[in-house]
Amino acid sequence: MPSADAADTSTPQAGPRAVAVVGLDCAFPGAPDPAAFWRLLNGAEHAVGAPPPSRFRAGAKGAFLADADAFDPGFLGISTAEASAMDPQQRLLLQCAWRAVEDCGVPPSELAGSRTGTYVGAMSDDWARLALADPAAITPRTGTGSGRSMLANRLAYQFDLRGPSLTVDTACSSSLVAVHLACNALLTGECDLALACGVNVVIGTALDQIYQQAGLAAADGRCKPFAAEADGIGRGEGVGVVALRRLDEAVRHGDPVYAVIHGSAVNQDGRSNGIMAPHRAAQREVVTAARVRAGAEPGQIRYVEAHGTGTALGDLIEVLALDDALGARQGPRTVPLALGSVKAAIGHTEGASGMAGLVKAVLAVHNGAVPPGPPAGTENGQLGLHRRRMRLVDEPLKLAEQGPDCRVGVSSFGMGGTNAHLVLGPPPPLPPAESEGALGVFTLSADTPEALRSNLRVQAAAAARTGERDLAALCRTSNRVRAAQPCRFAAVAGTAGELAQALATAAETMPEPVAAAEEPTVAFAFTGQGAQYPGMTAALYESSPLYRGFLQDASAALLEWTGEPVHELILGGSERVHRTGLTQPALFAVEYALARTLTELGLRPSAVIGHSVGEFAAAVIAGGLELSDAARLVARRGALMEALPEGGGMLATRAREREARALAEAEPLCAVAAVNAPGATVLSGDRAGLARIREQLERSGFGCTELTVSHAFHSPLMEPVLAAFAEAADGVRAAPPRIPFHSTVRGGPLPEGTALDTAYWTAQIPATVRFEEAVSSLCAEPPTHIVEIGPKPVLCGLLRRINAARGVAALAPCRDVSSGIEQLAEVVARLYEDGLDPEWERLYAHADRRTVRMPSHVFATQWRSWQPASPAMGAALAGPAPLGAPPGRSPGERTGRSPGEQTSQAQKGAPSGARGTARPATANPQPATNGQGQPLAGIRTVVAEIIGGAPSDLHEESRFYDDLGFDSVMLMELKHRLEVRFPDLGELSLPEMLASLVSIGTLATYLRGLLTTPAAV
Known part of the structure; x- marks a missing residue:
């Protein structure tokens, strides 16, 4: 049998696949986010100090989170009562995981139903132990709110993840073992994305006493790794999450990569010289196994983020094991192996310690340098680092200078003997960004106005540091991640x-x-003839590939009938665009391209309306005509009208239709061409007749303006073209529009099932444009917005004059010849702010469709709960004081806040009624009635206890599911509490109760019936 110290001869061979760290987030003492953590590690100050006043821990120094009691339940849709019952470790994980997912450029909502795995390393069960200490305080939420198993399961439930979900407890190595398991699951195809996590919150004092009695506790509460002053462990806390994906998948998707995990290994000390003592051979073997799996030579390992607890025995054995695995005897080492430990800055974070070391190492690889961290003291000479070709990092270690083959190791060793080691390397090089700097729409959202403002401030500071080549990609990232x-x-x-x-x-x-x-409803209004001008939309054509493609499509469809590319005529700035035979096809092309561009960006109209020739593009967008058929119709229409003799005219007047029509009927060659709005009527016909009409209108006080036109459109003078147009239109593949089409020929909606056939388009030519009536029908159930589709805003002004449309926002993506992508983007941005979720991707060039990291969501901190579930739990939390420490606070002093400050803030998105203090419900309330009184007040009290609100916030109309957010656990708790409060009811029948569980009022009616029904004799 080989000895325990024999060299490992069975380590697996290196594999070809690796895992990418594509996102991360963390919160450690003195560092609420990764950027602050990096600053802490590059500074001279550590985070060890006295516990916060709310921590029920008098005298025991350590490294503590400042805001472990802060949570944003409303943002995550969690009631305050449920949040109060949750282990703070669950709360920290939820927010940290959300931010880590955002960091990799994925909206958390997109993970719902995905094969995403959750692997959580944790060893603290303080909350569960103390929550169970008082049987009278136990509720159904005690089970879901505490226990290590629920840490991973809470994440999987909240994000609706369908991959493996497990909490790992191997003591101090828990979170690095969780990373190892997550990597294996990715490489074997069990999941496509993995969230590997570590969390630790110091609540009770039992572990303090264990460390003290075992001689492991540092007198000053600080870990001093590899230092002559090292005297033991200083406790710390924190949370970290890394989002992991197979490297080949990350590269294929274009994910940003912080670092690459090339190999990992886990083993056990077995039976060594004590279950708490480290084992040199086992540590050597786990480091060697990870290195071999990573395909790295010992000399490639430039730095090891050590376990480094700062205990005399632990530090010595770790140095010896690293010398065995990576020292000179394993091969030539041109530079010393550098060592460091994050515990010098934030203490021993126990179940989260491996994650703390990993996050530090990942950030070091990402930034190309290992930070020296706050000094722990003078180097421990007894470790013999110099003669072993090792050194401590006392100044920034430039990893970037070592080249792409440089590797970094991370170690974490559990108190019971489970060891883990990872080998990291830099990400593969990315091609340089091709973007020359382009416009984008930056979006940001939050659940409350206050939260939105907080996030705006954070994003403003970050945007100022953004390179111009990354601006559009940053905007695109914000659209994907921060928009819901x-x-x-x-x-x-x-x-x-x-x-x-x-x-x-x-x-x-x-x-x-x-x-x-609710989501906005958008109608499209297509402009008629008269809006054209040379060079219209040229700037948009230049700046938007999307628009450019659609305009070319329309031009190609028209080419057979126009004989020349219409888009070249438009963009060339030719005055010929005012010739009717080209005006109408040109307007059609522009409007089709604009509308298709907007629909591709997610602005799908709920209805369409077109003014005169604008109806052709409207018909295509509504599905009533094919592009090719519409192109043929509009081109023939324009050509036939242009061939008519000139000499007609058009007259705009302030008169209403009634006055104008009465005068037009006296002129056989004149007619009312359009009724656009109250006091906006247009007459058309021969010039002599129009002159006589004008004279009478002006004598009656109505202003008139002659329009510059080539022909008298929508007048009897158009009748000579009708037969020829009908013949040209024969065979059009007309269909009933798929979305509501409000006809300006009929002055109302096109009847369902009616096709836009030859007869319709022929009748349209001489017919009055009944725009006001059609808009009024469109706004009978008004859309929230009307977007004018045309080269300049003409209809927007008319809409403001029509009573039915005055409350509807009118938007125009084109204003004049200079209008480009910016004006189009402003329309989309406005609709986004009003609740639309556009399809942003098509707004950006291919080179800008990449992820640029941006600060993750800033959660609100107004809601805080650090309250024990009962006086008994409070006493347990206060616990016996650590040796030599003054007595702890009484439970009544546990929060360090005034009663007013203990009141939680109502959060937007939380169930209605989930307000009031963060105190958990009392399990055994005294009966409010002996079974004979009115049950409404009692029900309100019980429900308030369950949701953590106040009875006064609840009303008879409050609905259990829609308003109060009840789920199955809450229903069972409601049943139990009602039976306690109303003992005369006996055991309630859950099926009968469910039938009455619509609102508080309906439940009260049901219970009142039970309480007043005479007992059977």
Whole structure:
């Protein structure tokens, strides 16, 4: 039998596949986010100090999170009562995981139903142990709110993840073992994305006493790894999450990669010289196994993020094991092996310690340098680092200078003997960004106005540091990741400076954002003839590949009938665009391209309306005509009209239709051409007749304006073209529109099932354009927005004059010859702010469809709960004071806040009624009635206890499911509490109760019937 110290001869061979770290987030003492963590590690100050006042721990120093009691339940849709019962470790994980997912450029909602795995390393069960200490305080939420098993399961439930879900407890190595298991699951295809996590919150004092009695506790509460002053462990806490994906998948998807995990290994000390003592051979073997799996030579390992607890025995054995595995005897080492430990800065975070070391190592690889961290003391000479070709990192270690083959190791060793080691390397090089700097729409959202402003400030600071080549990609990232919440902001920006200024200004001056009650409904209004001009949409054609493609499609469809490419005529700035035979096809092409561009961006109209020739593009978008058929019709229409003799005219007047029509009927060659709005009527016909009509209108006080036109459109003078047009239109593949088509020929909606056939288009030529009536029918059930589809806004002004449309926002993506992608983007941005979720991807060039990291969501901290579930739990939390420490606080002093500060804030998105203090419900309330009184008040009290609110917030109309967010666990708790409060009821029948469980009022009626029904004799 080989000895325990014999060299490992059975380590697996290196595999060809690796795992990418594509996202991360963390919160450690003195460092609430990764950027702050990196600053801490590069500074001279550590995070060890006295516990916060809310921690029920008097005297025991350590490294503590400042805000472990803060949570944002409303953002995550969790009631305050449920949040109060949750282990703070669950809360920290939920928010950290959300931010880690965002960091890899994926909206968390997109993971729902996916094969995403959750692997959580944790060893603390303080919350569960103390929650179970008082049987009277136990509720159904005690089970879901505590226990290590629920840490991973809470993440999987909240995000609706369908991959493996497990909590790992191997003591101090828990979280690095969780990473190892996550990597294996990815490489074997068990999941496509994995969230590997570590969390530790110091609540009870039992472990303090264990460390002290075992001689493992540092007198000053600080770990001093590899230092002569090392005297033991200082406790710490924190949370970290890394999002992992197979490297080949990450490269194929274009995911940003922080670092690559090339290999990992886990083993056990077995029976060594004590279950708590480290084992040199086992540590050597686990490091060697991970290195071999990574395909790395010992000399490639430039730095090891050591377990480094700062205990005399632990540090010595770790150095000896690293010397065995990576030292000179394993091969030539041109430079010393560098060592460090994050515990010098944030203490021993126990179940999260491996994750803390991994996050530090990942950030070091990402930034190309290992930070020295706060000094732990003078180097322990007894370790013999110099003669072993090792050294401590006392100044930044430049990893980037070592080349792409440089590797970094991370170790974590469990108190019971389970060891883990990872080998990291830099990500594969990315091709340089091709973007020359392009415009984008930056979006940001939150669940409350206050949260939106907080996030705007953070994003403003980050935007100021963004390179111009990354601006559009940053905007695209924001569209994907930060766009789904109800309170929204959008900014169109051409430079990073403009964006930073817009964000900062909005944070301080924007009016109270109003969350949209429902998704907007958008109608398209297509402009008629007269809106054309030379060079129309040329700037948009130049700046938007999407628009450019659709305009070319329309031009190609028209080419057979126009004889020349219409888009070249438009873009060339030719005055010929005013010739009717070209005007109408040109307008059709522009409007078709604009509408298709907007629909590709997610603006799908709920209805369409077209003014005169605008009806052709409207018909195509509504599905009533094919592009080719519409192109033939509109081209023939324009050509036939242009061939008519000139000499007709058109007259705009302030008169209403009634006055104008009465005068037109006296002129056989004149007619009312259009009724656009109240006091906006257009007459058309021969010039002599129009002159006589004008004279009478002006004598009656109605202003008139002659329009510059080549022909008298929509008048009897158009009748000579009708037969020829009908013949040309014969065989059109007309169909009933698939979306509501509000006809300006009929002055109302096209009847369901009616096709836009030859007869319709022929009748349209001389018919009055009944725009006002059609808009009124469109707005009978008004859309939230009407977008004018045309080269300049003409209809927007008319819409404001029509009573039915005055409450509808009118938007125009084109204003004049200079209108480009910016004006189009402004329309999309406005609709996003009003609740639409556009399809942003098509807005960006291919080179900009990449992820640029941006600061993750800033959660609200107003809601805080650090309250024990009962006085008994409070006493247990206070616990016996650590040796030499003064007595702890009484339970009544446990929070360090006034009663007013203990009141939670109502959070947007939380179930209605989930307000009030964060105190958990009392399990055994005294009966409010002896079974003979009115049950309504008692029900309100019981429900308030369950949701953590106040009875006064609840009403008879409050619905259990829709308003109060009840689930199956809450229903069972309701049944139990009602039976306790109303003992005369006996055991309630759950099926009968469910039938009455619509609202508080209906349940009260049901219980009142039970309480007043005479007993059977």
